Amino acid sequence: MIPFLDLKKLNKPYQDNFKSYFSRFLDSGWFVLGEEVENFENEYAAYCGTTHCIGTANGLDALRIIFEGYKILGKIKAGDHVLVASNTYIATILAIKQAGLIPILVEASLETFNFDLEDLKRKITSQTKVILPTHLYGLLADMDRVSDFAKANQLLIVSDCAQSHGARDKHGNRSGSLAHAAAHSFYPTKNLGALGDGGAVTTSDEQLAKIISQYRNYGFRKRYVAQYAGVNSRLDELQAGFLRIKLKDLDALNQKRKAIAMRYFSEIDNEHIILSKYNEKEDHVFHLFVVRCKHRDLLQEYLSKRKITTIIHYPVPPHKQEALSELNGLSFPVCEQIHDEVLSISTDPNLTQAEVSTIINALKEFTC
Ligand SMILES: Cc1ncc(COP(=O)(O)O)c(C=O)c1O
Structure with missing residues (x-):
């Protein structure tokens, strides 16, 4: 049988590196939010072309936490509308709902498997605050036109890059840098896949990045002192190390x-x-x-x-x-x-x- 994706074969070339990293990880005695996560965040931000990357536990949380960050910043509030392609993966919609926002579904295009841009235009109302393109199957949405709509209507763009790691637009910019904030999943089958769950937010908004890096860790400003009512959604130190090895390829x-x-x-x-x-x-x-x-x-x-x-x-x-x-x-x-x-x-x-x-x-x- 020809498998759809042979994960054993995919990860085999990294086996020695994974094992020596695991020994170092074990010896370090530091398992959560340490040097590996920070190094991965810096390397992935540089790869995407953003100033910041914040690791999260998975892609769903990455999206949800972006919304929570914008709520804290006062840029959106519960009940605001988010325009999203009707054929996206269910996690995209769940993230919108979990953040207390309303998903407004936009008809899909047979050609791009993304939103139909004419329907997107029709769906913009005074309650719309965010456009959420999912770069489904790895193909970028038409971000030039999405950005034009967003600018003309003063909307935020939050993108779902779970399936588009590394894709570049016609200007050479990577998918993670084409929105105000972008969510990534490192689920094992993704183009950049961990050996378990993982996710990240990329953004060049310093204020948002600071809030998200606190929010994913109980909202702590410093140890045991919470500024926000956050969540526990941290990228594992172990997965960050594996991802650093795989990012090079x-x-x-x-x-x-x-x-x-x-x-x-x-x-x-x-x-x-x-x-x-x-x-x-x-x-x-x-x-x-x-x-x-x-x-x-x-x-x-x-x-x-x-x-x-x-x-x-x-x-x-x-x-x-x-x-x-x-x-x-x-x-x-x-x-x-x-x-x-x-x-x-x-x-x-x-x-x-x-x-x-x-x-x-x-x-x-x-x-x-
Ligand atoms: C388009 C899309 N959005 C969101 C997610 C959610 O990512 P995760 O499974 O890491 O929570 C996925 C992954 O399955 C996805 O394909």
Whole structure:
């Protein structure tokens, strides 16, 4: 079976480094918020092109804590509206809700799998305070236009970069630097993945960064003295060390994902399978390579019989989730079509050329 992402193989080259780091970590006797977290934060901020990075326990918390920080700064308040793509991952919506804000879903675009910018414009009201682009599947949202809307309407941009580590826009800027604040997840399957949970906020807003670095640690100004009613959401010292080792290879691994995607684009030719549009100028880090097919379930079953693993990202849109009952009455036909038709094909950087060929041939030969 060709796996979707072989995490054992992905982490194997780092095994010796991980083990020697683990020995140092154990010997250090310092396990939470120490030198490794600080070093990772500095290195990841430099990589993203922001002045600050603050490690958190996961990507969901990173987003939620950004909102809490803006609430403390008085830039937003409970009940404010956040514009978000209707086809984002559920964690994006949960973070908005957990911060006491209202998610306003925007219809999706079949071409970019991001929000439909015309619908985004229509949805802006006096209650809108934030635009939240998710760079879904690793493809950047059109941040030039999003920034124009945000500026014209005095809105904050908070981005969800969980799937877009390392992506650069046409000006060469990394995804983590394209918003007022950006949230990252280092869940093991992400392009930069830890060996457990992890997350971070990147921003060049010094005031926000200071609040977030306190907020993630009970809101402490100094030990045991709380300025804010914060949370416990710290990036582990252990995970920070692993992430520092892997960060050095992120660009090279993204290039491998891209090379696989380029083969898919140039070699898959099947009237039943629609490939997404890809603008050469924009960087796409192919966290996922997503195709559309009217007979998606048949296609997935067929590929499984050919020993090819695929995953659906995602089968149920947020507004149809039982957990988000207040959104259940809404209708987003394009978003729903996306959920009915998408199938993710592996961009595991360790796929061999022969495995890529097997996947391509299977996709070429699919009939229904
Ligand atoms: C788009 C998106 N947003 C948010 C998250 C949440 O990240 P985490 O699982 O680290 O909380 C994820 C990760 O699964 C994601 O893919």
